[in-house]
Amino acid sequence: MARKAITGNGAVALALKQVEPDVMSAYPITPQTEIAQNYAQYVADGDVVTEYIPVESEHSAMSAAIGSAAAGARTITATSSQGFALMWEMLFIAASLRLPITMPVVTRALSGPINIHCDHSDSMGGRDCGWIQIYGEDAQEGYDNAIQAFRIAEHMDVRLPVMTMIDGFIISGAIGPLETLADDQVKEFVGDYQAVNPLLDTENPVTVGPFDGLHGWYFEHKVSQNRAMDNAMGVIETVGAEYGKLTGRPYSHFVAHRLEDAEVALVAIGSAAGNAKTVVDQLRRQGQKVGLLKVRTFRPFPARQIAEALAGVQVVGVMDRSDSFGAEGGPLFTELRSALYDSQPRPQMLNFIYGLGGRDIFPGDIEEAVALLERAAAGEAVAQSRHYLNLRED
Amino acid sequence: MEQVTEIRWHARGGQGAVTAAKMTAEVALSQDKYFQAFPEYGPERSGAPIVAFTRLSDQPIQVYSAIEHPNYVLVLDPTLLDVVDVTAGTGDGAVIIINSEESYDSIAGRPDMTGKKVYTVPATKIALETIKRAIPNTPLIGALAQVSGLFPLDGIVDEVRTSMSKKFSEEVVNANLEAVKRGYKEVSGE
Amino acid sequence: MSKTSRKKWDYHDIAQWGPGRHELGATIPVSGTADDYDTGGWRSERPLRDREKCNDCMICFFACPDSSVIVEDGKMATIDLKHCKGCGICAQVCPRDAIELKNEIIARKLEEE
Numbered sequence: 001m002a003r004k005a006i007t008g009n010g011a012v013a014l015a016l017k018q019v020e021p022d023v024m025s026a027y028p029i030t031p032q033t034e035i036a037q038n039y040a041q042y043v044a045d046g047d048v049v050t051e052y053i054p055v056e057s058e059h060s061a062m063s064a065a066i067g068s069a070a071a072g073a074r075t076i077t078a079t080s081s082q083g084f085a086l087m088w089e090m091l092f093i094a095a096s097l098r099l100p101i102t103m104p105v106v107t108r109a110l111s112g113p114i115n116i117h118c119d120h121s122d123s124m125g126g127r128d129c130g131w132i133q134i135y136g137e138d139a140q141e142g143y144d145n146a147i148q149a150f151r152i153a154e155h156m157d158v159r160l161p162v163m164t165m166i167d168g169f170i171i172s173g174a175i176g177p178l179e180t181l182a183d184d185q186v187k188e189f190v191g192d193y194q195a196v197n198p199l200l201d202t203e204n205p206v207t208v209g210p211f212d213g214l215h216g217w218y219f220e221h222k223v224s225q226n227r228a229m230d231n232a233m234g235v236i237e238t239v240g241a242e243y244g245k246l247t248g249r250p251y252s253h254f255v256a257h258r259l260e261d262a263e264v265a266l267v268a269i270g271s272a273a274g275n276a277k278t279v280v281d282q283l284r285r286q287g288q289k290v291g292l293l294k295v296r297t298f299r300p301f302p303a304r305q306i307a308e309a310l311a312g313v314q315v316v317g318v319m320d321r322s323d324s325f326g327a328e329g330g331p332l333f334t335e336l337r338s339a340l341y342d343s344q345p346r347p348q349m350l351n352f353i354y355g356l357g358g359r360d361i362f363p364g365d366i367e368e369a370v371a372l373l374e375r376a377a378a379g380e381a382v383a384q385s386r387h388y389l390n391l392r393e394d
Numbered sequence: 395m396e397q398v399t400e401i402r403w404h405a406r407g408g409q410g411a412v413t414a415a416k417m418t419a420e421v422a423l424s425q426d427k428y429f430q431a432f433p434e435y436g437p438e439r440s441g442a443p444i445v446a447f448t449r450l451s452d453q454p455i456q457v458y459s460a461i462e463h464p465n466y467v468l469v470l471d472p473t474l475l476d477v478v479d480v481t482a483g484t485g486d487g488a489v490i491i492i493n494s495e496e497s498y499d500s501i502a503g504r505p506d507m508t509g510k511k512v513y514t515v516p517a518t519k520i521a522l523e524t525i526k527r528a529i530p531n532t533p534l535i536g537a538l539a540q541v542s543g544l545f546p547l548d549g550i551v552d553e554v555r556t557s558m559s560k561k562f563s564e565e566v567v568n569a570n571l572e573a574v575k576r577g578y579k580e581v582s583g584e
Numbered sequence: 585m586s587k588t589s590r591k592k593w594d595y596h597d598i599a600q601w602g603p604g605r606h607e608l609g610a611t612i613p614v615s616g617t618a619d620d621y622d623t624g625g626w627r628s629e630r631p632l633r634d635r636e637k638c639n640d641c642m643i644c645f646f647a648c649p650d651s652s653v654i655v656e657d658g659k660m661a662t663i664d665l666k667h668c669k670g671c672g673i674c675a676q677v678c679p680r681d682a683i684e685l686k687n688e689i690i691a692r693k694l695e696e697e
Contacts, residue, residue: 406626406628439626440671441626441627441628441669441670441671442625442626442669443625443626471628472689473627473628473688473689477625496689
């Protein structure tokens, strides 16, 4: 196992190179550009044998990926922000056609005002498009998740597309340490691609994407998609454990950090989970009973396991890097509150919105959030409404 | 639910069943009744079997699903009898009104019509003789008025005149009124 | 109709299938299933051909959108009534007015006689 200094984007592009899929169709967009660019370079240099399709938009990138995957090729793309939004209608089609496309998403705010910086508005907005969603904290997780994504997506009990997220700029552009596997280790871990009903099998013609009207089976197909999501729960854990044996870095749906006797806890996703962990450790040293749950798998959402991990916590603070306008809170919050509804006793829950459009989140902001959780735990009446971290107040 | 009258229309795309379902509902408007009319939405293909529904009631209607157990079934095209189960969901005594020039007995004697109150009306013939086109919807509405007594012939005539005058010439409107009246007169049953 | 590469896929009871029985992604895993679709049920008028007038020019064969004009030994043999929707294009394009559309019920009787 080699160790190197590399950007988050570089790490993800390297993982893709080591897998060496058959086809990549991609359109560059900030802050994902480096992934598409690096991969195009690998192709141009002859480092990989991949058909690289330079397309004119992300809608075409996903459309080409769908065509390629339906033809029977292991297929990837990558995107961010407005590109993700432009893919929107095709994301649902990739999932409903059960095509195991994998796609790193370098998360970025959606306009407007025009903003190129990190938040989770793009990927969180796409949480119901039928893709498996796995969030990474740093470059290492971006690399590891990008590799595992192929095994999860292509598993015969799953056959769903997988997107793996890293935070735009914060992770994608920062140089950090990365432990890499050898190319042959990655290829062996991922294994050979097995196509299902491929269009290019001309001996066995099939129809992909037929019309399914009023008295058809649309409803049944949607239910089978959800069953595949159920199956993915176990597959993600199995693949994460196997990857752990290979690398010493096992993965599951989330990481429970110092939750055993915690009275209050934060739930975070993405790079901010690292900030939160640092704050939790520091507060623990001061004797405060605070813990952290870092979410990795957001779709399928491991609600039951998360509820078990948070059992006994009095006040849970959920940190959202995107907002859901007009809703009770950000997407992670509403998911968490639903997951904990049946907990006995049911914890109090607060939502912290932070980091929109790249607004930084400092340790002091997180300490402020924990202080509010502790005041609520001590019996002080704290409003359920959204709390904003590092917002310029009126 | 008992006081809701449920009507199902069977036709082929292009025969005017959706218009008939709506006109029937609009007659109810003029009678200060509550009503609902809707087609079963799907790809519009001329000639393909289609279904439309009408609900009539003295009370507000709050069920929006397709009609499962119609009191009245109107068949605008006799060739559908061998393609679609037009009596599906109907109980004993349900009224089936069929556009047909066949002898009454050959239609009413079909096994699937056992226990139903069957009526026939030569609606296509009437349509060809009045409006000069094979669109049998207006004679069927006349037949429905006669058989069901749900609304008087005058009510239907007024409604057809009002709704068609917006779009069609007086000649076409009068031809349709004649078609309604002849459907009312020429429907025959047991 | 060519069925040379048709795989077997038993879907006779597909109307009752629950979520677990369908092919991944709603793919239809065999070819030629349009053959099983009875578009003849849409027909309210039937094309009747006058053998005397017809000179087997095949223009109707090329124009038919449902490939329902059946040709045998280079001659127009018959109409595939399982698939003919009664659209009337054949009658429209026939240069010798050899095809006439007749009310389905009347046509059925004529053919029975």
